[in-house]
Amino acid sequence: MKKKQMKIVLQMASGYGGEFKTWRLPEAKADAYTDMDFYVEMAQLAEKGKIHALFMADTPALVNDLTEDTPMHSMDPLIAMTSVARATNHIGLVGTFSTTFNEPYNLARHLKALDVISHGRVGWNAVTTTTQATAANFGTHVKVSQERYERAHEMIEAIQSLWGSWGEKAYLHNKETGQFADMSKINPIEYTGNYVQTRGPLPIPPSEQGQPPIFQAGSSPEGVRLAGRFASGVYANPFTIEEAREYRNMLRQSAVNHGRSADDINVFTGFMFTIADSKEEALARRRKVMAFDPQETSQRLDYLSAMVGINLKSFDVEKPLPENVQQMLQPHWQDPRSPRAVTLLQEGYSPLDTLAMGVINYHPVVVGTAKDVADFLQEWFESGATDGFSIVPDLAHDGVRAFVEQVVPILQERGIFHEDYEGTTLRENLGVPYQYGILTEKM
Ligand SMILES: Cc1cc2nc3c(=O)[nH]c(=O)nc-3n(C[C@H](O)[C@H](O)[C@H](O)COP(=O)(O)O)c2cc1C
Incomplete structure (x- = not known):
């Protein structure tokens, strides 16, 4: 068949x-x-x-x-x-x-x-x-x-x-x-x-x-x-x-x-x-688009914070979160995109890179x-x-x-x-x- x-x-x-x-x-x-x-x-x-x-x-x-x-x-x-x-x-x-x-x-x-x-x-x-x-x-x-x-x-x-x-x-x-x-x-x-x-x-x-x-x-x-x-x-x-x-x-x-x-x-x-050609290049392109609108990025960071249960803006959003903070993240039970956001942050993606990976787009996203x-x-x-x-x-x-x-x-x-x-x-x-x-x- x-x-x-x-x-x-x-x-x-x-x-x-x-x-x-x-x-x-x-x-x-x-x-x-x-x-x-x-x-x-x-x-x-x-x-x-x-x-x-x-x-x-x-x-x-x-x-x-x-x-x-x-x-x-x-x-x-x-x-x-x-x-x-x-x-x-x-x-x-x-x-x-x-x-x-x-x-x-x-x-x-x-x-x-x-x-x-x-x-x-x-x-x-x-x-x-x-x-x-x-x-x-x-x-x-x-x-x-x-x-x-x-x-x-x-x-x-x-x-x-x-x-x-x-x-x-x-x-x-x-x-x-x-x-x-x-x-x-x-x-x-x-x-x-x-x-x-x-x-x-x-x-x-x-x-x-x-x-x-x-x-x-x-x-x-x-x-x-x-x-x-x-x-x-x-x-x-x-x-x-x-x-x-x-x-x-x-x-x-x-x-x-x-x-x-x-x-x-x-x-x-x-x-x-x-x-x-590489994940890094794909991510860089997404970051370039995000840079066109700092205000929206700021709002998205707030949203992402709510998705993972921690105020991400109190850390350096360009860097991976400290390890002890990574362990404290909790996916929001109402948003099915939250577990992926938590996973990426725990893998060491910075909050901005996590956003760039498309965790809050209206469809699943692959950047790579x-x-x-x-x-x-x-x-x-x-x-x-x-x-x-x-x-x-x-x-x-x-x-x-x-x-x-x-x-x-x-x-x-x-x-x-x-x-x-x-x-x-x-x-x-x-x-x-x-x-x-x-x-x-x-x-
Ligand atoms: C993937 C997707 C694409 C959709 N595209 C359109 C669209 O182009 N125009 C529109 O008016 N509604 C669009 N909708 C909305 C739905 O067709 C529907 O009208 C709306 O969700 C309300 O219906 P519901 O009460 O059954 O959810 C889309 C929904 C989904 C999930």
């Missing part, structure tokens, strides 16, 4: 990478945010490395202070995905679109049109959106979880129904008979939910994969139920293998509860990295060589923690290249990452079955 292989998607949000200040590094492209040629270049590079898909996170609002930091998201994921679709052939394009701040018809139309244009490479990350700034942009406020998720179920039902409303065999374009489409196979859906209503049909034929697979990212019980019912991919951000395994098992069980197979869900664990990165991915994958990764380079500009040229060959050599794309569509490449229209029962 063929060895199971990990799946990898590349997060391409604002165009810079996972750290908000890496845009100031000499090797960075300072205007990546607005340069679609750069997005295309990164996508083509990722495609060379057989990366399964690009993942575009999104929140339609200005959510961070841009005085010194780069934006968190692209100008518009749909437009960025369309630009990339026309300049690539294999890589998937997964975009985040809100189930709360869209209507089914416009979203169904956008995604299916792009799926057809890209020859079946689109995926939809269906999120309920909990950002107040986004709600304000739509003249409202964030609703409670139950309401958001009830609407999410209806949105996906309505959108999949619209996708299926143009019959699979209805597109004839036959010059001889003069028949362009078989209208007996193109029918209204008359969807009437509590939150959304739409008549249809949607005048777009199927793509090579039928229609886009659904992704999901909410970790609440409602989110896990939604994923179990619909999702082929789930974005997760666990910090430990145990936490990841537990979450993955919950998702797999949720799929079974909804009459699907546990293997129908692929979990993509968020993971950040800085790659250099390509082999260090490959080892981390292999360990998590083989321990059943995840089906794949959603990778975030610190800086896209050279991070994507380093991953593709240095990490991918190691993973391929170890037999845990594919040598080539399995097919031409996102579903084929992810091992997700063809689907057209809505399959599942009501919630």
Whole structure:
């Protein structure tokens, strides 16, 4: 039997990478945010490395202070995905679109049109959106979880129904008979939910994969139920293998509860990295980025202090802590990143270097060589923690290249990452079955 292989998607949000200040590094492209040629270049590079898909996170609002930091998201994921679709052939394009701040018809139309244009490479990350700034942009406020998720179920039902409303065999374009489409196979859906209503049909034929697979990212019980019912991919951000395994098992069980197979869900664990020829070099790069913002570093030191139970600022933060102090460190029970912080400080990393190792980033971080990165991915994958990764380079500009040229060959050599794309569509490449229209029962 063929060895199971990990799946990898590349997060391409604002165009810079996972750290908000890496845009100031000499090797960075300072205007990546607005340069679609750069997005295309990164996508083509990722495609060379057989990366399964690009993942575009999104929140339609200005959510961070841009005085010194780069934006968190692209100008518009749909437009960025369309630009990339026309300049690539294999890589998937997964975009985040809100189930709360869209209507089914416009979203169904956008995604299916792009799926057809890209020859079946689109995926939809269906999120309920909990950002107040986004709600304000739509003249409202964030609703409670139950309401958001009830609407999410209806949105996906309505959108999949619209996708299926143009019959699979209805597109004839036959010059001889003069028949362009078989209208007996193109029918209204008359969807009437509590939150959304739409008549249809949607005048777009199927793509090579039928229609886009659904992704999901909410970790609440409602989110896990939604994923179990619909999702082929789930974005997760666990910090430990145990936490990841537990979450993955919950998702797999949720799929079974909804009459699907546990293997129908692929979990993509968020993971950040800085790659250099040596650990010291990688660490030096992270320290350089930290130096761009002494105030934030100071705040992070306070946070790190809380994570390990000692005021680190009362010591020289450039030096290893005294041995007796190292022994006094206690991981904070509520923060799963704390044990790693304690370990690094006890290994003799100074508080500043410990921060630079990424102990308080929003995903697990590896700062080191390509082999260090490959080892981390292999360990998590083989321990059943995840089906794949959603990778975030610190800086896209050279991070994507380093991953593709240095990490991918190691993973391929170890037999845990594919040598080539399995097919031409996102579903084929992810091992997700063809689907057209809505399959599942009501919630
Ligand atoms: C790895 C990851 C990525 C996410 N990306 C987005 C995103 O791009 N846009 C968004 O609005 N929410 C995003 N979310 C948030 C969730 O989709 C979800 O809306 C939020 O967590 C609230 O749902 P919950 O109550 O089920 O947790 C992400 C969550 C995770 C774990």
